[in-house]
Amino acid sequence: MGDTVVNTDVKQVGSENALVIAVSHGAVFGAEDEDVHGVAFPLLQAVQKVNERLQQLKSSDSEPVQLEVVLICTNRAQQQQRDQVQTRTRAQGLQIHKFSFSCEDDFTDSLLENKVHLFLTTNSDEATQAANKGVLSAVLDPESACGPSEKLRIMFCGDAISDPGAESMSGSRQAKQVFWSHLGKIRQKFGVEDSPLTLVLLSSHGGIDGCCSALRSLRTAGLNVDEAYCLGGSPRKLIMSVLRPHFLLGAPEE
Amino acid sequence: MVKMSLDPVQVVSAQVNELKVGPSSNGDSRGPWEDKQEFNSQECLNNTKPKSVTGRRARKVEGAVFFPRPEHAVTIAVSTRVLFRTEKEQKVFEQQGIEEYLRYQIEHENEPFAPGPAFPFVKALETVNARLRDLYPQSEELFDIVLVTYNHAHVGVRLINTINHHNLFIERFCMTGGGSPIGYLKAWHTNLYLSADADKVREALAEGIAAATMFMPEKQTVVSESQLRVAFDGDAVLFSDESERIFKAHGLDKFFEHEKDNEDTLLDHGPLKGFLEALGKLQKKFYAKGHRLDCPIRTFLVTARSAASSGIRALKTLRAWGLEIDEALFLAGAPKGPMLEKIRPHIYFDDQMFHVEGAAEMGTIAAHVPYGVAQYNSSKKNQRWANKLT
Numbered sequence: 001m002g003d004t005v006v007n008t009d010v011k012q013v014g015s016e017n018a019l020v021i022a023v024s025h026g027a028v029f030g031a032e033d034e035d036v037h038g039v040a041f042p043l044l045q046a047v048q049k050v051n052e053r054l055q056q057l058k059s060s061d062s063e064p065v066q067l068e069v070v071l072i073c074t075n076r077a078q079q080q081q082r083d084q085v086q087t088r089t090r091a092q093g094l095q096i097h098k099f100s101f102s103c104e105d106d107f108t109d110s111l112l113e114n115k116v117h118l119f120l121t122t123n124s125d126e127a128t129q130a131a132n133k134g135v136l137s138a139v140l141d142p143e144s145a146c147g148p149s150e151k152l153r154i155m156f157c158g159d160a161i162s163d164p165g166a167e168s169m170s171g172s173r174q175a176k177q178v179f180w181s182h183l184g185k186i187r188q189k190f191g192v193e194d195s196p197l198t199l200v201l202l203s204s205h206g207g208i209d210g211c212c213s214a215l216r217s218l219r220t221a222g223l224n225v226d227e228a229y230c231l232g233g234s235p236r237k238l239i240m241s242v243l244r245p246h247f248l249l250g251a252p253e254e
Numbered sequence: 255m256v257k258m259s260l261d262p263v264q265v266v267s268a269q270v271n272e273l274k275v276g277p278s279s280n281g282d283s284r285g286p287w288e289d290k291q292e293f294n295s296q297e298c299l300n301n302t303k304p305k306s307v308t309g310r311r312a313r314k315v316e317g318a319v320f321f322p323r324p325e326h327a328v329t330i331a332v333s334t335r336v337l338f339r340t341e342k343e344q345k346v347f348e349q350q351g352i353e354e355y356l357r358y359q360i361e362h363e364n365e366p367f368a369p370g371p372a373f374p375f376v377k378a379l380e381t382v383n384a385r386l387r388d389l390y391p392q393s394e395e396l397f398d399i400v401l402v403t404y405n406h407a408h409v410g411v412r413l414i415n416t417i418n419h420h421n422l423f424i425e426r427f428c429m430t431g432g433g434s435p436i437g438y439l440k441a442w443h444t445n446l447y448l449s450a451d452a453d454k455v456r457e458a459l460a461e462g463i464a465a466a467t468m469f470m471p472e473k474q475t476v477v478s479e480s481q482l483r484v485a486f487d488g489d490a491v492l493f494s495d496e497s498e499r500i501f502k503a504h505g506l507d508k509f510f511e512h513e514k515d516n517e518d519t520l521l522d523h524g525p526l527k528g529f530l531e532a533l534g535k536l537q538k539k540f541y542a543k544g545h546r547l548d549c550p551i552r553t554f555l556v557t558a559r560s561a562a563s564s565g566i567r568a569l570k571t572l573r574a575w576g577l578e579i580d581e582a583l584f585l586a587g588a589p590k591g592p593m594l595e596k597i598r599p600h601i602y603f604d605d606q607m608f609h610v611e612g613a614a615e616m617g618t619i620a621a622h623v624p625y626g627v628a629q630y631n632s633s634k635k636n637q638r639w640a641n642k643l644t
Contacts, residue, residue: 201407216411226406227430229428232321232426239437
């Protein structure tokens with residue numbers, strides 16, 4: 001049985017006003033705990049930038065919202081040295097709202113308890129476990145998690161959206177819709193230009209009609225993307241380094 | 255009793271062959287399939303079993319390559335403002351800002367755009383592709399047309415509707431939402447980039463990508479629907495601007511003297527040399543199948559050089575490069591407009607706005623290559639024209 005520790009250094013967000021993103025410890029600090037900056041580090045910095053801008057809008061915003069970050073620690077050593085984990089994140093300047101300490105087997109309970117909308121990890125088994133419990137999840141790898149630290153870039157895989165028959169490896173349909181709707185609302189708070197959050201649609205296989213239907217589906221769920229790319233079968237890795245997303249939702253391995 | 259071979263090696267290799275070869279293989283040259291480096295079965299399946307498209311679009315390409323790999327194809331990137339006519343929307347953007355512009359686009363989503371200056375060129379590329387697929391069904395050496403725009407994805411549905419409406423074979427696009435498209439141009443091994451924005455074109459040229467700014471001709475000209483016709487200026491387009499520099503600095507006599515003295519020295523290459531080369535490669539594929547006389551690609555050189563003197567150096571250079579140009583017109587300084595009107599190319603590349611203007615006035619679809627010493631001519635007339643047409 002795990003438990004969740006609230007980080008008193010960071011102002012908490014009421015659950016009705018939060019888009020909750022959970023990130024695994026391994027993604028932030030590396031699997032062997034060796035990295036000062038793991039693959040998810042710039043992501044958290046970019047999330048912080050979004051939160052800062054959302055804060056600035058607060059006074060004129062009828063529905064204020066923030067991105068809430070939960071750090072998922074499943075390693076026994078992390079359990080035993082909780083203070084160290086908290087100290088470390090503070091030292092790195094990361095804004096973590098909550099720390100969740102649990103075992104590998106029951107971290108998914110923590111995701112559900114904390115009403116996590118999106119779970120990010122470098123471990124594909126963990127992602128599958130979370131998805132099986134209905135939590136939207138994505139695997140971070142250096143190729144697809146190469147975003148900058150100043151702006152948050154979230155990428156959607158168009159092929160998964162436009163093909164309803166596609167095996168959903170990333171979470172329940174409902175979880176997706178909820179996430180899209182929340183994210184769409186957040187995106188709308190900023191103008192077309194100078195937004196700290198950029199939404200990107202990528203269709204790898206299939207043609208422009210598939211991409212069109214993905215654009216429409218997202219729009220129906222309240223989400224307007226800023227950029228759209230249709231690759232027509234050319235390999236993703238060609239342009240990932242140009243696109244620089246922080247993570248990619250709904251894409252099968254290539 | 256049926257004799258069956260139980261040799262497992264044979265069975266395995268038969269399966270492998272099936273993966274590689276498409277259903278309508280007729281023993282033709284398999285081209286790049288044999289020597290591709292990054293073969294993986296996933297891509298192979300994509301290429302040999304394209305989804306058949308039903309509905310309005312008659313675009314079945316059974317057994318042929320629909321999505322050529324960028325490194326094998328001749329990639330032509332076009333922006334929305336040259337492929338389609340978007341003047342009205344441009345005005346909304348300039349006068350009312352981006353939010354209103356996007357709202358307007360979404361509101362008119364189901365109204366397809368009209369064809370722009372690059373439209374006939376793109377249609378002609380598709381005609382060539384159809385002929386290439388007939389002759390070489392397994393080859394990826396095709397034109398690949400990519401829409402590259404810095405429009406926001408809000409315009410995406412309208413663009414896709416327009417592509418479908420005009421039955422264009424475009425399955426790749428980039429909507430960068432304001433960001434520079436240069437990274438994508440490079441990732442897709444772009445052979446030619448056409449845009450309405452001179453800055454983007456200059457940026458591409460600086461990165462070694464052939465590029466030109468396109469202008470809408472003043473009057474509609476009928477161009478061929480069965481043959482792609484591409485015309486090039488010589489200096490600072492196919493060749494470097496070395497000779498133009500001499501002419502500008504020292505005048506015509508010095509230019510002739512320099513050309514004569516250097517007759518046997520090759521000219522350096524210009525930004526569009528690579529594109530002419532790519533066209534030549536495809537032409538040779540038609541010649542190889544006995545289609546020299548009815549080749550659906552024809553190239554033209556339209557130069558102010560004169561045949562008897564300065565033109566010799568140009569011809570020698572082309573020959574040394576192994577490039578054939580179908581028709582070379584040496585005008586010895588005569589105006590290019592009337593000649594181009596006869597040629598009726600789908601696109602004409604020139605580095606001098608003066609010539610581009612003249613061509614457009616007479617109905618030729620002209621494209622400006624902002625390269626070389628001619629760009630430092632800041633005549634008021636040029637500026638006014640450039641403002642009017644972009």
